[in-house]
Amino acid sequence: MGVQDAIAEISTFLGQRLTRSKSDLEIHGRSESHFPQSPPDAVAYPETTNEVARLVRICAAHGCPVIGWGTGTSLEGQAQAFDGGIVVDFVRMNRILEIRPEDMDVTLQPGVTREALNQELRATGLFFPVDPGANASLGGMASTRASGTTAVRYGTMRDNVLGLEVVTASGEVIRTGSRARKSSSGYDLTALFVGAEGTLGLITELTLRLQGQPEAISSAVCGFNSVGDAVAAVIETIQMGLPMARIELMDSASVAAVNAYAGMDLPEQPHLLLEFHGSETNVAEQAETFGMIAAEHDGTGFDWATRPEDRTALWTMRHNAYHAILAARPGARALVTDLCVPISRLAEAIEATQADLAQSGIEGPILGHVGDGNFHAILLFDETDHEAAAAASALSERMVLRALDLGGTATGEHGIGRGKLGYMAREHGGGWAMMGALKQALDPGNIMNPGKLVPPREPS
Amino acid sequence: MGVQDAIAEISTFLGQRLTRSKSDLEIHGRSESHFPQSPPDAVAYPETTNEVARLVRICAAHGCPVIGWGTGTSLEGQAQAFDGGIVVDFVRMNRILEIRPEDMDVTLQPGVTREALNQELRATGLFFPVDPGANASLGGMASTRASGTTAVRYGTMRDNVLGLEVVTASGEVIRTGSRARKSSSGYDLTALFVGAEGTLGLITELTLRLQGQPEAISSAVCGFNSVGDAVAAVIETIQMGLPMARIELMDSASVAAVNAYAGMDLPEQPHLLLEFHGSETNVAEQAETFGMIAAEHDGTGFDWATRPEDRTALWTMRHNAYHAILAARPGARALVTDLCVPISRLAEAIEATQADLAQSGIEGPILGHVGDGNFHAILLFDETDHEAAAAASALSERMVLRALDLGGTATGEHGIGRGKLGYMAREHGGGWAMMGALKQALDPGNIMNPGKLVPPREPS
Numbered sequence: 001m002g003v004q005d006a007i008a009e010i011s012t013f014l015g016q017r018l019t020r021s022k023s024d025l026e027i028h029g030r031s032e033s034h035f036p037q038s039p040p041d042a043v044a045y046p047e048t049t050n051e052v053a054r055l056v057r058i059c060a061a062h063g064c065p066v067i068g069w070g071t072g073t074s075l076e077g078q079a080q081a082f083d084g085g086i087v088v089d090f091v092r093m094n095r096i097l098e099i100r101p102e103d104m105d106v107t108l109q110p111g112v113t114r115e116a117l118n119q120e121l122r123a124t125g126l127f128f129p130v131d132p133g134a135n136a137s138l139g140g141m142a143s144t145r146a147s148g149t150t151a152v153r154y155g156t157m158r159d160n161v162l163g164l165e166v167v168t169a170s171g172e173v174i175r176t177g178s179r180a181r182k183s184s185s186g187y188d189l190t191a192l193f194v195g196a197e198g199t200l201g202l203i204t205e206l207t208l209r210l211q212g213q214p215e216a217i218s219s220a221v222c223g224f225n226s227v228g229d230a231v232a233a234v235i236e237t238i239q240m241g242l243p244m245a246r247i248e249l250m251d252s253a254s255v256a257a258v259n260a261y262a263g264m265d266l267p268e269q270p271h272l273l274l275e276f277h278g279s280e281t282n283v284a285e286q287a288e289t290f291g292m293i294a295a296e297h298d299g300t301g302f303d304w305a306t307r308p309e310d311r312t313a314l315w316t317m318r319h320n321a322y323h324a325i326l327a328a329r330p331g332a333r334a335l336v337t338d339l340c341v342p343i344s345r346l347a348e349a350i351e352a353t354q355a356d357l358a359q360s361g362i363e364g365p366i367l368g369h370v371g372d373g374n375f376h377a378i379l380l381f382d383e384t385d386h387e388a389a390a391a392a393s394a395l396s397e398r399m400v401l402r403a404l405d406l407g408g409t410a411t412g413e414h415g416i417g418r419g420k421l422g423y424m425a426r427e428h429g430g431g432w433a434m435m436g437a438l439k440q441a442l443d444p445g446n447i448m449n450p451g452k453l454v455p456p457r458e459p460s
Numbered sequence: 461m462g463v464q465d466a467i468a469e470i471s472t473f474l475g476q477r478l479t480r481s482k483s484d485l486e487i488h489g490r491s492e493s494h495f496p497q498s499p500p501d502a503v504a505y506p507e508t509t510n511e512v513a514r515l516v517r518i519c520a521a522h523g524c525p526v527i528g529w530g531t532g533t534s535l536e537g538q539a540q541a542f543d544g545g546i547v548v549d550f551v552r553m554n555r556i557l558e559i560r561p562e563d564m565d566v567t568l569q570p571g572v573t574r575e576a577l578n579q580e581l582r583a584t585g586l587f588f589p590v591d592p593g594a595n596a597s598l599g600g601m602a603s604t605r606a607s608g609t610t611a612v613r614y615g616t617m618r619d620n621v622l623g624l625e626v627v628t629a630s631g632e633v634i635r636t637g638s639r640a641r642k643s644s645s646g647y648d649l650t651a652l653f654v655g656a657e658g659t660l661g662l663i664t665e666l667t668l669r670l671q672g673q674p675e676a677i678s679s680a681v682c683g684f685n686s687v688g689d690a691v692a693a694v695i696e697t698i699q700m701g702l703p704m705a706r707i708e709l710m711d712s713a714s715v716a717a718v719n720a721y722a723g724m725d726l727p728e729q730p731h732l733l734l735e736f737h738g739s740e741t742n743v744a745e746q747a748e749t750f751g752m753i754a755a756e757h758d759g760t761g762f763d764w765a766t767r768p769e770d771r772t773a774l775w776t777m778r779h780n781a782y783h784a785i786l787a788a789r790p791g792a793r794a795l796v797t798d799l800c801v802p803i804s805r806l807a808e809a810i811e812a813t814q815a816d817l818a819q820s821g822i823e824g825p826i827l828g829h830v831g832d833g834n835f836h837a838i839l840l841f842d843e844t845d846h847e848a849a850a851a852a853s854a855l856s857e858r859m860v861l862r863a864l865d866l867g868g869t870a871t872g873e874h875g876i877g878r879g880k881l882g883y884m885a886r887e888h889g890g891g892w893a894m895m896g897a898l899k900q901a902l903d904p905g906n907i908m909n910p911g912k913l914v915p916p917r918e919p920s
Contacts (some may be wrong), residue, residue, distance in 0.1 A: 158648065179868070180800040182616050182618070183872060184869075184872065184874060185654055185887055186655070186914075189888075189891050192647060239561075239564065285739065301815060341640055372642050373640055401593075411644045412640065429637055434902065435647045437902060443541065453646055
């Protein structure tokens with residue numbers, strides 16, 4: 001069989017770094033998605049681009065699926081080998097190749113995690129802003145077009161990848177983009193691979209934009225009587241052009257969960273969590289302006305802190321919110337929704353979600369990157385209760401359809417994988433077929449992460 | 461013959477709006493490029509997306525080339541019908557369909573020009589920032605991935621197009637993107653069409669991001685003893701993270717030309733032209749910081765103005781610089797180069813260009829969007845002097861190769877068209893073949909703007 005032949009050939013040059021050990025297959029068969037275990041046939045640990053290219057050439061010859069793996073934190077099954085094949089784990093390709101402070105960019109291998117990068121950058125006065133919460137690999141973040149809490153100011157991976165090295169489906173190595181800040185030179189291949197979830201090729205090197213560490217940072221929390229009031233404050237803040245670095249919503253249920261998990265004592269009401277970046281005067285000016293907006297919407301307890309330890313506590317709490325919400329209901333599983341709508345429709349989208357949650361009796365704390373119009377409801381249900389799981393799925397689907405009706409998208413930052421495949425035709429119409437044509441052109445053998453993102457195709 | 465049959469069929473529903481008048485063919489046969497006249501077989505003036513789709517379906521059936529036309533201001537022959545066919549002029553598709561101040565976005569037809577849009581936006585407190593100088597159409601600007609003086613702050617068309625309606629090469633109408641500020645939903649088709657120069661389809665509608673008009677704007681000029689000093693000041697400004705709205709370089713020759721053309725009296729030395737956007741205090745802070753940086757590099761005459769009429773005079777002068785340079789040498793033609801390099805290599809790239817200009821005896825005033833590392837040398841030669849034209853071409857080629865060696869791109873904002881086709885293999889390697897594969901997949905009949913951007917292909 002093709003997959004076994006491919007594994008045998010790849011073993012000849014990867015040796016021990018191609019493994020079929022039970023534990024390795026198991027670890028790489030699950031993810032943070034709600035999909036069941038589906039172990040690959042083997043896991044490869046390449047150390048160089050050449051090894052990746054050689055591996056892909058062999059897989060192409062044998063029709064063996066190739067699935068990229070960063071840290072396994074994707075939420076829609078992107079890294080799972082549903083059809084078997086070889087998972088390529090980039091953990092050993094984790095070198096930062098060159099930091100260029102004068103150009104504010106960095107070239108690195110895909111296995112570098114965002115925390116490792118920022119640790120390394122600390123001495124340079126620069127940082128990489130995209131922050132999805134999880135300590136994901138940068139190759140994975142690029143492949144998912146990830147974003148997170150700071151996208152409202154610094155953009156998503158779409159905006160922060162300058163160029164890539166990619167191993168194509170035929171095992172060729174190409175480079176996209178350049179280190180120039182802009183270019184009108186041909187099709188934007190970088191943008192094509194960012195968000196492609198490994199279905200068109202494997203990213204083996206990235207050049208990323210960096211940002212200067214702001215002179216001053218302050219963070220703040222502010223409580224509101226209702227999600228509607230909080231969102232109204234957000235909309236006004238964005239429309240005024242305040243350059244917020246972070247502006248995050250947590251509803252009462254999320255606040256209750258983090259209070260319990262992190263020993264905080266926030267009032268159990270909807271909160272905005274904020275961060276301001278700029279010069280000293282600038283940050284003070286921003287905080288003051290926000291304070292005025294919040295007051296107009298009956299915001300309470302607005303207070304801003306500049307001490308690093310207070311900031312760290314705040315954002316650690318926010319990053320742990322997902323785990324806090326799960327911990328509040330032992331034995332529960334979560335279906336994490338990921339809508340993004342035009343900011344003017346955000347209150348409507350959240351309120352409709354809350355009404356739907358109330359009516360269906362499903363527990364679903366809401367939090368999100370509201371400055372972008374992006375929010376998540378963490379739909380909780382008992383692992384063994386199939387009816388509850390189905391009800392959560394149905395609610396998730398209603399949420400997506402409402403977001404699309406409001407001019408939004410089914411996924412602001414988690415991607416498609418297999419989990420959101422069912423919404424692609426609805427969201428993109430003929431564009432989804434076009435994505436299939438692009439996939440067919442660049443991966444005619446359908447070996448790169450098959451079964452994800454594009455319309456299903458018979459194996460060739 | 462196919463083209464004639466296509467014309468006959470299209471006439472049945474476009475009537476007088478499909479024209480073969482000599483003047484129309486002539487106007488649409490030239491552009492601001494250095495290419496000779498090449499009139500199309502006919503010019504179409506559609507008024508609706510459906511008309512465009514119907515036209516393209518007929519052209520697909522007859523193998524007739526289809527070339528989009530905005531205002532004809534592209535510089536690399538993008539809109540010229542080198543192989544004949546039908547030019548689709550979008551001048552009658554110039555309606556602004558919906559401005560949504562609360563979401564800071566707008567949906568419009570491709571024939572709307574950027575000045576018409578900003579005129580219409582004036583009352584809303586919003587503006588569209590991308591400013592390539594020419595009053596280009598927004599469909600054309602998207603297709604060229606245009607940028608200009610404000611990209612250093614607000615990004616290029618890549619960053620400011622949220623979604624598109626596109627007529628594909630088979631005459632199907634698809635939509636890309638959404639009005640959500642971000643999305644991880646599938647391949648980034650919007651980014652694929654932005655910069656595709658009409659080779660994959662025709663843009664029939666755009667949704668663009670808008671910006672809030674800044675509370676305060678001030679502009680400034682500052683002279684320097686050398687281009688090296690000016691560029692050193694730019695590099696330091698960018699590296700400090702000053703959020704410059706514009707930072708433009710004009711060398712001594714450019715300054716001399718605009719002095720003569722616009723009746724200015726700037727000292728004949730290299731200058732930076734600047735604009736600051738923000739709150740009152742913020743703008744003052746930025747200008748002060750820049751003043752300090754300039755002083756360290758022996759900048760002289762630094763002065764900033766907040767009066768709108770002073771600003772307008774300054775930027776009108778800058779926008780007219782190209783015409784001023786041409787006017788300074790009657791009868792001359794220009795080959796406009798468009799390099800973009802990492803900012804740390806900018807001084808090196810400009811100095812090498814100056815040395816090359818001096819050595820080859822070619823006149824070539826330099827100006828550019830130096831905050832992005834992008835600059836133009838306007839290589840002048842007499843229209844009738846073929847040897848001089850060849851020398852200018854050779855110089856341009858040396859400039860491009862140096863830019864690529866420095867990690868840059870052959871074109872920061874003017875695009876490929878036919879003019880830069882010869883550099884694609886060098887700049888993109890295997891990526892250029894990949895672009896050809898994408899083109900083949902989406903336009904198998906090679907009817908959309910053939911002979912541009914991708915590797916040449918035999919007509920199918």
